[in-house]
Amino acid sequence: MMTDFITENWYIWLIIALGLASIYQAFRTSIKGYMGEKSTAAILSRLNRSKYSIINNLVLETRGQTSQIDHVVVSDFGIFVIEMKNYQGWIFGGEHTEYWTQVIYKWKTQFYSPVRQNRGHVFALKHHLRAFPNVKYIPIIVFSDDATLKITVYSNVTYSSQLLKVIKTYTEVILTEKEKDAIFDRLNAVNMKATYSQRKHIKAIRQKLKAREKSISQSRCPRCGNDLILRTGKFGNFTGCSNFPTCRFTVDQ
Numbered sequence: 001m002m003t004d005f006i007t008e009n010w011y012i013w014l015i016i017a018l019g020l021a022s023i024y025q026a027f028r029t030s031i032k033g034y035m036g037e038k039s040t041a042a043i044l045s046r047l048n049r050s051k052y053s054i055i056n057n058l059v060l061e062t063r064g065q066t067s068q069i070d071h072v073v074v075s076d077f078g079i080f081v082i083e084m085k086n087y088q089g090w091i092f093g094g095e096h097t098e099y100w101t102q103v104i105y106k107w108k109t110q111f112y113s114p115v116r117q118n119r120g121h122v123f124a125l126k127h128h129l130r131a132f133p134n135v136k137y138i139p140i141i142v143f144s145d146d147a148t149l150k151i152t153v154y155s156n157v158t159y160s161s162q163l164l165k166v167i168k169t170y171t172e173v174i175l176t177e178k179e180k181d182a183i184f185d186r187l188n189a190v191n192m193k194a195t196y197s198q199r200k201h202i203k204a205i206r207q208k209l210k211a212r213e214k215s216i217s218q219s220r221c222p223r224c225g226n227d228l229i230l231r232t233g234k235f236g237n238f239t240g241c242s243n244f245p246t247c248r249f250t251v252d253q
């Protein structure tokens with residue numbers, strides 16, 4: 001009986017399988033991006049805390065410009081500025097090329113040079129740490145081990161699995177304990193991470209309200225897109241969705 005059901009309805013399973021595959025495909029980049037950042041934070045957390053202080057997701061505002069830095073490690077040996085790129089496929093790029101190229105299967109995608117991007121991050125950090133002119137900045141770009149790097153750069157560009165090795169090649173002590181603490185505190189004080197996500201949240205709400213008002217002004221239901229009509233209820237006239245009772249939207253609710 002059961003086998004009959006499965007064989008007779010094989011196309012349903014095929015549709016379900018294809019559906020799941022396309023959902024995965026659609027969200028793969030964001031799922032992987034999220035996991036990539038998590039794992040870089042996890043890798044960094046293995047560093048000795050007495051020598052390395054970590055800030056994940058540092059948001060700096062510099063003259064009206066916002067920089068979002070994936071990871072900053074304040075250490076005895078300088079400040080590591082880490083940019084994680086969770087890309088797959090072949091990665092082509094040069095030290096001075098403005099755009100790099102990702103090639104996956106036969107698809108080519110261009111993205112802004114992470115070397116330049118990280119240079120901007122160092123610039124923002126320098127601005128906020130101008131009280132510490134002797135600091136050494138060490139930008140590192142990290143690609144996931146799924147990528148194949150075909151690049152010609154002298155900047156630090158490495159794979160996730162090599163990140164700690166690269167960090168540990170820097171052994172010359174240039175910051176005192178006191179300077180290190182002061183820098184760490186200063187960066188945490190200027191971190192706009194909370195405000196930044198809150199602001200994005202508020203913006204989203206505002207946009208939603210705007211869209212609602214626009215829709216109502218055009219006599220369209222903001223919930224389902226059907227016409228809004230004047231209706232009569234127990235307590236008098238009101239404007240509601242013509243798709244009632246499927247949609248129970250009313251204005252002023």
Ligand SMILES: [Zn+2]
Binds near residue numbers: 222224225243248
């Ligand atoms: Zn409606």
